[in-house]
Amino acid sequence: MSKEVRIKDIGKPSKQLIKLRLEDLMKLPPPYDKPGEEPEMTEPKEEWREKYITELDGYIAIDVPFEKPKTKEEEQRLIQRFLEGLKKLLDKENNWTFLQPLLLSLEFCAKCQTCNDACPIYLSSGKKEIYRPTYRSEVLRRIWKRYLTPAGKVFGKFVSGDIELNWYTIARLAELAYRCTLCRRCTQVCPIGVDNGLIAHEIRKLFSQEMGVAPKALHELGTVQHLRVGSSTALTPEGFKDIIEFIEDDIKERTGKNIKIPVDEKGADILLIHNAGEYLSWPENPAAFAIIFEEAGISWTLSSELVGYDAVNYGVWYDDVQLARIARKHVEVARKLDVNRIVVGECGHAHKALCVVADRVLADEYNIPRESCMPILWDIVRKKKLNLDPEKNNFPVTLHDPCNMVRLMGVVEPQRKILREICPQFREMEPHGVYNYCCGGGSGFAIMTSMNFPEWRNKVATRMKFKQILTAFQDCIDPSIKKYVCAPCSNCKGAIRDMLDHYQATMKCGIYYGGLVELMVNAMVDIEEPFIEMF
Amino acid sequence: MLTPLQISSYLAFAIFVVVVVWKFVKYATMPIHLRWELYPVPHEPEHEHGGSFFEHQNIWQLERKHDKLNELKEMFEEMLFIKRMFQNKRDLWYVSWPFHAGVYLILVWLALLFIRAVLVIAGVHSLVPIADALIMIAGAIGVIAATLGCLGLLIKRVGSWELREYSAGVEIFNLLFVLAVLLTGLFAWIKFDPNFNIAKEYMLSLVSFGSQPMPELPKPILVHLILLELLFIYIPFTKIAHYVGKYYTFHTVLWEDAINKPGSEVERKVKRCLQFRVSWSAPHIAGRTWAEEAANPKLDVIERWKP
Ligand code: SF4
Numbered sequence: 001m002s003k004e005v006r007i008k009d010i011g012k013p014s015k016q017l018i019k020l021r022l023e024d025l026m027k028l029p030p031p032y033d034k035p036g037e038e039p040e041m042t043e044p045k046e047e048w049r050e051k052y053i054t055e056l057d058g059y060i061a062i063d064v065p066f067e068k069p070k071t072k073e074e075e076q077r078l079i080q081r082f083l084e085g086l087k088k089l090l091d092k093e094n095n096w097t098f099l100q101p102l103l104l105s106l107e108f109c110a111k112c113q114t115c116n117d118a119c120p121i122y123l124s125s126g127k128k129e130i131y132r133p134t135y136r137s138e139v140l141r142r143i144w145k146r147y148l149t150p151a152g153k154v155f156g157k158f159v160s161g162d163i164e165l166n167w168y169t170i171a172r173l174a175e176l177a178y179r180c181t182l183c184r185r186c187t188q189v190c191p192i193g194v195d196n197g198l199i200a201h202e203i204r205k206l207f208s209q210e211m212g213v214a215p216k217a218l219h220e221l222g223t224v225q226h227l228r229v230g231s232s233t234a235l236t237p238e239g240f241k242d243i244i245e246f247i248e249d250d251i252k253e254r255t256g257k258n259i260k261i262p263v264d265e266k267g268a269d270i271l272l273i274h275n276a277g278e279y280l281s282w283p284e285n286p287a288a289f290a291i292i293f294e295e296a297g298i299s300w301t302l303s304s305e306l307v308g309y310d311a312v313n314y315g316v317w318y319d320d321v322q323l324a325r326i327a328r329k330h331v332e333v334a335r336k337l338d339v340n341r342i343v344v345g346e347c348g349h350a351h352k353a354l355c356v357v358a359d360r361v362l363a364d365e366y367n368i369p370r371e372s373c374m375p376i377l378w379d380i381v382r383k384k385k386l387n388l389d390p391e392k393n394n395f396p397v398t399l400h401d402p403c404n405m406v407r408l409m410g411v412v413e414p415q416r417k418i419l420r421e422i423c424p425q426f427r428e429m430e431p432h433g434v435y436n437y438c439c440g441g442g443s444g445f446a447i448m449t450s451m452n453f454p455e456w457r458n459k460v461a462t463r464m465k466f467k468q469i470l471t472a473f474q475d476c477i478d479p480s481i482k483k484y485v486c487a488p489c490s491n492c493k494g495a496i497r498d499m500l501d502h503y504q505a506t507m508k509c510g511i512y513y514g515g516l517v518e519l520m521v522n523a524m525v526d527i528e529e530p531f532i533e534m535f
Numbered sequence: 536m537l538t539p540l541q542i543s544s545y546l547a548f549a550i551f552v553v554v555v556v557w558k559f560v561k562y563a564t565m566p567i568h569l570r571w572e573l574y575p576v577p578h579e580p581e582h583e584h585g586g587s588f589f590e591h592q593n594i595w596q597l598e599r600k601h602d603k604l605n606e607l608k609e610m611f612e613e614m615l616f617i618k619r620m621f622q623n624k625r626d627l628w629y630v631s632w633p634f635h636a637g638v639y640l641i642l643v644w645l646a647l648l649f650i651r652a653v654l655v656i657a658g659v660h661s662l663v664p665i666a667d668a669l670i671m672i673a674g675a676i677g678v679i680a681a682t683l684g685c686l687g688l689l690i691k692r693v694g695s696w697e698l699r700e701y702s703a704g705v706e707i708f709n710l711l712f713v714l715a716v717l718l719t720g721l722f723a724w725i726k727f728d729p730n731f732n733i734a735k736e737y738m739l740s741l742v743s744f745g746s747q748p749m750p751e752l753p754k755p756i757l758v759h760l761i762l763l764e765l766l767f768i769y770i771p772f773t774k775i776a777h778y779v780g781k782y783y784t785f786h787t788v789l790w791e792d793a794i795n796k797p798g799s800e801v802e803r804k805v806k807r808c809l810q811f812r813v814s815w816s817a818p819h820i821a822g823r824t825w826a827e828e829a830a831n832p833k834l835d836v837i838e839r840w841k842p
């Protein structure tokens with residue numbers, strides 16, 4: 001069998017390496033099994049082609065100009081810069097953060113392809129070669145072998161395989177690093193433990209840390225804005241305080257409860273940090289947290305200090321230096337407030353960034369415990385600190401497992417224990433728990449909305465999740481039955497919101513989405529009006 | 536008096552050991568990395584559902600328990616049966632597993648030859664027949680399984696597009712090399728040494744440092760032996776030594792979940808790394824130590840690579 005795209009083709013001078021077609025993509029369950037049920041795919045605009053990298057698949061993740069060199073010398077300079085970056089990835093001081101895992105993954109892949117069918121992107125795309133988990137890894141591996149190892153320099157192609165390093169290779173590799181959600185499902189099945197997700201992560205770092213090239217949503221409007229303004233949503237401390245007031249009023253209106261949300265209260269047990277996206281897009285989520293924590297008598301506070309009210313850390317997706325800076329800021333805020341621990345709200349990547357990955361960039365007084373909100377919430381339900389009536393949640397509910405919280409952090413059971421307790425029609429998706437599929441918004445995709453990237457996300461990256469959701473609700477797929485996808489993560493919610501919108505699944509299938517705490521408040525006996533609105 | 540052949544056997548073995556140890560040391564002495572574990576982590580008591588200590592509150596006070604037994608179980612299932620490939624790539628497993636199992640048996644066979652020689656030298660003759668029987672079983676099954684598996688791997692590697700496309704020439708060469716050693720071994724065994732007597736005598740001569748006579752080696756056995764020695768020297772420099780990698784990927788990356796608590800060994804290592812200098816060229820990085828970069832972000836310039 002011959003395939004259209006070979007590994008060496010990454011360096012082939014051509015307009016576009018592949019073109020996705022609707023009919024090639026993975027089939028969806030009813031009612032999407034008939035033609036015409038989902039939007040067609042579009043062509044990239046011609047003007048984009050001049051400025052951005054459309055040479056991979058026509059989609060643009062890197063929405064900053066990546067100019068084509070005009071002369072051979074310019075191209076050589078680019079190649080040199082790229083190789084410099086690659087050397088730094090393999091250097092102890094510059095990349096102690098991931099040197100060992102990276103080298104292991106570069107050196108020991110057995111090319112057995114066991115990992116392929118674990119990848120939702122590869123499967124959803126209809127097994128397009130460039131999305132095979134090993135494709136981008138093999139490109140980087142070949143460049144490393146050929147240009148930076150003695151064996152490659154002496155024996156050339158015989159040990160490295162065929163690869164040419166030119167503008168096309170580098171530009172396409174930069175885009176290709178953003179066709180993987182870093183979900184690491186492939187790593188779970190690899191017999192050697194090789195990590196293709198990590199390799200994508202390291203390629204992103206090379207471009208960001210060496211060349212300053214990263215999607216705007218992650219860097220300029222992401223980590224940079226976060227550190228400068230206080231939040232990657234551009235929410236300022238003043239804006240934050242206004243929203244808190246608004247949320248207090250809203251709670252009063254919807255529930256009749258007078259709740260004063262604690263902000264900047266020194267000496268509390270817990271500093272709770274939400275993804276600031278919640279305040280702007282889903283304020284009912286921080287509201288529900290406030291209702292629950294107050295009702296349960298938890299000693300907690302929010303922070304209004306710069307960075308302290310936004311738990312996100314986009315650095316974890318593309319830049320270790322930015323990761324360290326934001327994590328450090330988070331703990332600085334907690335230190336000033338003299339809390340015992342930081343607790344992260346419903347945000348998966350913030351969970352992993354602050355509790356797991358950044359655990360090793362903190363030391364001395366800047367190291368304080370960082371934990372998930374899930375065990376606290378379960379504790380509240382288990383100890384019956386709230387008066388809950390499951391009948392109030394008597395509609396079909398399924399749970400999406402955020403990769404960062406579950407596969408990459410091991411917080412699996414508390415959230416489902418809560419759902420089993422308070423949602424009589426709770427059903428699992430398959431597969432679930434640590435074997436879940438990514439929502440498709442992972443690694444920054446949920447917030448990357450430039451040009452045609454959302455189309456790629458909706459068509460390819462979230463397709464598997466959409467299939468899972470439809471399958472979980474097949475017995476009640478009629479739109480007149482309202483159903484709820486519980487996604488305890490802001491980014492996942494963002495991706496699911498866009499997915500439902502793209503496929504018009506709320507209208508066609510009656511599928512709604514939201515967080516976990518909303519379901520808890522919705523079940524509270526003393527709140528008369530439904531807290532969750534599905535209409 | 537040692538013959539050149541015997542000396543080459545010692546040398547091949549010594550090079551093998553030294554380079555493998557060097558590889559282990561290379562990975563063992565790398566700096567601590569950021570936590571990057573992947574669940575299920577088998578030593579977590581809640582490994583059944585892939586849970587971690589993060590499912591509990593106050594993680595610093597938590598008394599961590601490790602289910603070492605389950606970790607060993609998971610390790611052996613993967614080492615001995617290649618569980619992940621069995622579950623996710625069955626067609627390849629049908630050839631990969633016999634190959635690996637065959638190689639393990641050949642290693643057991645070598646170890647048994649060694650033990651037998653020690654028994655003979657030590658005069659424990661009563662145990663020698665047991666060793667002989669085991670040598671026969673391990674050697675026969677091992678060489679047959681490994682040869683068939685290796686042939687199968689080669690056919691798959693060349694015949695399947697997805698395997699061939701991702702292989703460099705050296706990866707095919709490695710299989711051919713191993714196959715050559717196995718085929719010459721198979722031939723030598725069937726034709727010249729059906730009871731492994733020559734192998735036993737040769738091992739005895741090696742273990743006794745030449746005080747026991749070296750057997751006459753028919754040409755095909757000699758060819759096999761030289762090829763085997765070359766393979767021993769070659770392996771540690773290649774990906775055939777992926778067992779080194781496999782140890783580290785699982786034990787120091789995917790299952791490594793030690794918390795950085797104040798005063799801990801992890802913290803000591805982290806502090807050392809934070810003093811490393813960052814020399815990345817992007818404008819938001821200022822070339823200071825990691826600790827300084829983290830404490831005082833430089834964010835005034837946003838500039839990208841330009842040709
Ligand atoms: S990453 Fe692992 S599973 Fe995938 S080809 Fe390499 S060794 Fe095989």
Ligand code: SF4
Nearest residue numbers: 119180183184186197
């Ligand atoms: S990390 Fe996830 S998206 Fe990336 S290659 Fe692996 S399975 Fe695919």
